[in-house]
Amino acid sequence: MSLIVQKFGxxxxxxxxxxxxxxxxxxxxxxxxxxxxxxxxxxxxxTDELIEKAKEVNPxxxxxxxxxxLSVGEQISISxxxxxxxNMGFPVISLTGWQVGLKTDSNYGNARISKFTNDxxxxxxxxxxxxIVAGFQGINKYDDITTLGRGGSDTSAVALxxxxxxxxCQIYTDVDGVYTSDPRKIPTAKKLDEITFDEMLELASLxxxxxxxxxxxxxxxxxxxxEVLSSLERKPGTKVKEVxxxxxxxxxxxxxDKDIAxxxxxxxxDKPGIAFKMFSxxxxxxxxxxxxxxSVGRENTKDISFTVNKDNLDLAVSVINxxxxxxxxxxxxxxxxxxxxxxxxxxxxxxxxxxxxMFEALADANINISMITTSEIKVSVIIDEAESDKAARVIxxxxxxx
Amino acid sequence: MSLIVQKFGxxxxxxxxxxxxxxxxxxxxxxxxxxxxxxxxxxxxxTDELIEKAKEVNPxxxxxxxxxxLSVGEQISISxxxxxxxNMGFPVISLTGWQVGLKTDSNYGNARISKFTNDxxxxxxxxxxxxIVAGFQGINKYDDITTLGRGGSDTSAVALxxxxxxxxCQIYTDVDGVYTSDPRKIPTAKKLDEITFDEMLELASLxxxxxxxxxxxxxxxxxxxxEVLSSLERKPGTKVKEVxxxxxxxxxxxxxDKDIAxxxxxxxxDKPGIAFKMFSxxxxxxxxxxxxxxSVGRENTKDISFTVNKDNLDLAVSVINxxxxxxxxxxxxxxxxxxxxxxxxxxxxxxxxxxxxMFEALADANINISMITTSEIKVSVIIDEAESDKAARVIxxxxxxx
Numbered sequence: 001m002s003l004i005v006q007k008f009g010x011x012x013x014x015x016x017x018x019x020x021x022x023x024x025x026x027x028x029x030x031x032x033x034x035x036x037x038x039x040x041x042x043x044x045x046x047t048d049e050l051i052e053k054a055k056e057v058n059p060x061x062x063x064x065x066x067x068x069x070l071s072v073g074e075q076i077s078i079s080x081x082x083x084x085x086x087n088m089g090f091p092v093i094s095l096t097g098w099q100v101g102l103k104t105d106s107n108y109g110n111a112r113i114s115k116f117t118n119d120x121x122x123x124x125x126x127x128x129x130x131x132i133v134a135g136f137q138g139i140n141k142y143d144d145i146t147t148l149g150r151g152g153s154d155t156s157a158v159a160l161x162x163x164x165x166x167x168x169c170q171i172y173t174d175v176d177g178v179y180t181s182d183p184r185k186i187p188t189a190k191k192l193d194e195i196t197f198d199e200m201l202e203l204a205s206l207x208x209x210x211x212x213x214x215x216x217x218x219x220x221x222x223x224x225x226x227e228v229l230s231s232l233e234r235k236p237g238t239k240v241k242e243v244x245x246x247x248x249x250x251x252x253x254x255x256x257d258k259d260i261a262x263x264x265x266x267x268x269x270d271k272p273g274i275a276f277k278m279f280s281x282x283x284x285x286x287x288x289x290x291x292x293x294x295s296v297g298r299e300n301t302k303d304i305s306f307t308v309n310k311d312n313l314d315l316a317v318s319v320i321n322x323x324x325x326x327x328x329x330x331x332x333x334x335x336x337x338x339x340x341x342x343x344x345x346x347x348x349x350x351x352x353x354x355x356x357x358m359f360e361a362l363a364d365a366n367i368n369i370s371m372i373t374t375s376e377i378k379v380s381v382i383i384d385e386a387e388s389d390k391a392a393r394v395i396x397x398x399x400x401x402x
Numbered sequence: 403m404s405l406i407v408q409k410f411g412x413x414x415x416x417x418x419x420x421x422x423x424x425x426x427x428x429x430x431x432x433x434x435x436x437x438x439x440x441x442x443x444x445x446x447x448x449t450d451e452l453i454e455k456a457k458e459v460n461p462x463x464x465x466x467x468x469x470x471x472l473s474v475g476e477q478i479s480i481s482x483x484x485x486x487x488x489n490m491g492f493p494v495i496s497l498t499g500w501q502v503g504l505k506t507d508s509n510y511g512n513a514r515i516s517k518f519t520n521d522x523x524x525x526x527x528x529x530x531x532x533x534i535v536a537g538f539q540g541i542n543k544y545d546d547i548t549t550l551g552r553g554g555s556d557t558s559a560v561a562l563x564x565x566x567x568x569x570x571c572q573i574y575t576d577v578d579g580v581y582t583s584d585p586r587k588i589p590t591a592k593k594l595d596e597i598t599f600d601e602m603l604e605l606a607s608l609x610x611x612x613x614x615x616x617x618x619x620x621x622x623x624x625x626x627x628x629e630v631l632s633s634l635e636r637k638p639g640t641k642v643k644e645v646x647x648x649x650x651x652x653x654x655x656x657x658x659d660k661d662i663a664x665x666x667x668x669x670x671x672d673k674p675g676i677a678f679k680m681f682s683x684x685x686x687x688x689x690x691x692x693x694x695x696x697s698v699g700r701e702n703t704k705d706i707s708f709t710v711n712k713d714n715l716d717l718a719v720s721v722i723n724x725x726x727x728x729x730x731x732x733x734x735x736x737x738x739x740x741x742x743x744x745x746x747x748x749x750x751x752x753x754x755x756x757x758x759x760m761f762e763a764l765a766d767a768n769i770n771i772s773m774i775t776t777s778e779i780k781v782s783v784i785i786d787e788a789e790s791d792k793a794a795r796v797i798x799x800x801x802x803x804x
Contacts, residue, residue: 016458050478054485056418061485068496069481072474076452079471083456083463094470098500099545120545143501143522 002167003125004029007039007135007157011174012231013077014044016084022231023084025172026130030090035125037164039135039157040081042073063108067137067147071097074134074153082132092130095120097137098145102156104138110149111138113156113218116163125164133160151212158215162222169219169226170237171211176230177238178203178210181254181396185389188401192252193236194244199252200226202344202378216240250354251345254396256388258339260290261313262370264305265320267297267330274327275304278320285319287312291340291373291382301330305371307382310336338370339388342380343395355379361398367391404569405527406431409441409537409559413576414633415479416446418486424633425486427574428532432492437527439566441537441559442483444475465510469539469549473499476536476555484534494532497522499539500547504558506540512551515540515558515620518565527566535562553614560617564624571621571628572639573613578632579640580605580612583656583798587791590803594654595638596646601654602628604746604780618642652756653747656798658790660741662692663715664772666707667722669699669732676729677706683725689718693742693775693784703732707773709784712738740772741790744782745797757781763800769793 006029008022030036050069054061061069078094085092101118104111124131135153138146148155154171161169175183176191178200183189195203197220201213210228219226219240229237268274275294282289291307308316313336320332348354358379362369367390371382383391408431410424432438452471456463463471480496487494503520506513526533537555540548550557556573563571580602581591597605599622603615612630621628621642631639670676677696684691692709699705710718715738722734750756760781764771769792773784785793 016455019459053418053478053482057421057482058485058489062488065481065484065488065496068484068498069478072477075470075474075477076455079467080455080459082467082470083460086464086467087460094467096470096547145498 001033003035003164005037005039005157005161005166005169006172007153007170008172008231009153010041010044012172013040013081019081019084023081023088025231027085027088027090030130037121037125037131037133037160039133039153039160040074040077041135041153043077046073046076064144067108067145070147071137071145074136078132078134085130090130091128092132093124094132096134098139100133102138102159104140104146104148106140106146108146111140111146113138113159121164151214154212154215155218158218158224161224162218166224169224171226171228172231173210173228174230174232175210176233176235177228179253180400181392182256186393186396189396190400192238194239194241195252196244196346197240197242198377199344199346200240202342203253203255250347250351251343251399253344254392255342255344256339256392258385258388259310260307260338260340261310261334261336262305262307262338262382263316263320264303264333265327265329266303266333267301268304269328270300270302278304278327281323282316282319285315287316287319291371291380293371307340337385338382339385340380340382341388341391341395342378344378346377348377357398358395361394362391365390365394403435405437405566407439407441407559407563407568407571408574409555409572410574410633411555412443412446414574415442415483421483421486425483425490427633429487429490429492432532439523439527439533439535439562441535441555441562442476442479443537443555445479448475448478466546469510469547472549473539473547476538480534480536487532492532493530494534495526496534498536500541502535504540504561506542506548506550508542508548510548513540513542513548515561523566553617556614556617557620560620560626563626564620568626571626573628573630574633575612575630576632576634577612578635578637579630581655582802583794584658588795588798591798592802594640596641596643597654598646598748599642599644600779601746601748602642604744605655605657652749652753653745653801655746656794657744657746658741658794660787660790661712662709662740662742663712663736663738664707664709664740664784665718665722666705666735667729667731668705668735669703670706671730672702672704680706680729684718684721687717687721689714689721693773693782695773709742739787740784741787742782742784743790743793743797744780746780748779750779759800760797763796764793767792767796
């Protein structure tokens, strides 16, 4: 007998029929003798409808009140799913974020989970109830409702699995696992049976949004085995774990992130401390900087380029512009029609030929590289957005269609 | 400076425009120097929509899960109203039932408030926030969400007013006060400036559903002054209080309750204890019995008739039928096309002529009375439902159009 945490996203619980399908998966797991804790997101378009209602009364409502409003979405899902399971004759109970004592910091709209503070969840499991928990939501130290931001329900599920020392945390989505690349764009993409946390982290943060990186980070930290699988088909998905069989695969996948923009700060004086000043200021303003490239400019100056999320572009530019004098820079140039294409695989760290093979594939396809960054398990290139899908395809072909 | 609790029903907060109107009333009260606590119901049709969603997955969901689902409605209202007030530049915070620590018993769907258990509400008032509280909902000792049933938001408002020792509890509705009868049916009905708790209680329980009787009972017990007024017009409504100026009015109003049915148990043995057995059994099954009439039947038997809410009719009949042998009765006869018409007024207890004048009005209109019941401040008659509006009119004319 195992304790299994299952997470279902908004599209999996969008209507009565889908709720019955999900209830079937849950009760089959329970009938097989497992303890089951389920985390659900808000139904389909509920969140968008609630945001629409808010905008009608206030163009910029406080984040605190937005969280009070949005947390309603998951509360609707948990009660409807519990009723569906009741109707099938199984013992079940729904619990909200505050009822399971899921505590977070006070960063409304994008809160981080800090801890669980009560035993309600454990007691309901001991009573042999199937427990349906509202994802995406928690409470801060003032007992105010918070939401966890993008991918929050995945994070809720992993956090619950961690607290309960679950044997497995299954993340049900509308795809049946993690692929070597986006199967909608690259038909030859292959489903992976297994992938390491580190590889998944790179893929997640690089735009293959099957799992949110916060949830993978948490699973890695506490060594909770994850499985990504489809709620529409009853078949195994992709397991995400600490160590996987290496097989012959050196690389695990190709990911594309189109959600980035480049900022270039031109004409900085060539002296120490400038980069430190710039990036600490950006960090203070909560701008996440990804790839950084420094190059020699004209006449004893240097240029620093970096990429940020498109969302952060305006903020990053205004921070730099407000401090042009401090840095001694001439100007700021931006470009937002760019993408990051990455090759990920734990096997590549001991195989120096991999980056070269990737660059060769891009060169053969006549695709120009504007920036390069590497880590132990990935190689990323920044290229024109218009060429990103083609780039992913030629890289994928080079490594997977041998 | 006073502490004022204001309650707004679902139709008063149904959309953005109505939310802005209500926010205007609230902020005007705040600007006048008062502390303001607001209780709101779910928007317009929200509750019906949620019930519809539940029925799609389960024809008879558990009451616990229904309460998890339905409590969402008020949570939507409080956040939207808070956002509306934020947008007008006032300090405001929304709080759910559990956040204000409104504790109830575990009678899901129809819970009773037991106490307040935290100081959150008081602290927010001290911080000079306008506080928006979700009506209709609380939590039981297990921290499960409960709802208060019909008129629950009125009860929430009075309970908060009691706990906070508020100076006034204003109940905003779509009518501008309490009338001597239903003004939609009796055009000559007059608005009352004041009415006593006892009179209001009789009117509320007798079908003049401006205020729910549980809220009036609570206000009477703790001597909280109520005011019933319209959210659409800025003018005084009707004050409900312990003692009012008597003026010349002996009677305060005429109320019609069409939501009742009659049960007659025929051929009971004429010996002691039968009525006790029957009504204690009905009480065990939570059937609320109203008017009771006992008459002599044929051959040393007696008949007992009583009225119940239409909702309770089937349950009452099955309880009696299951125990016909125990009571020694012959049969049960029911009638559901009946109404109760009542004349209410604290002045009538010392004026014996009032009941006679009421019966005279009915006799003149050729309306047959099937049962009569009286209390210190009311006289009620049970008549055919088809004649109830006419009956109310002739009684009203007899007392108010002099």
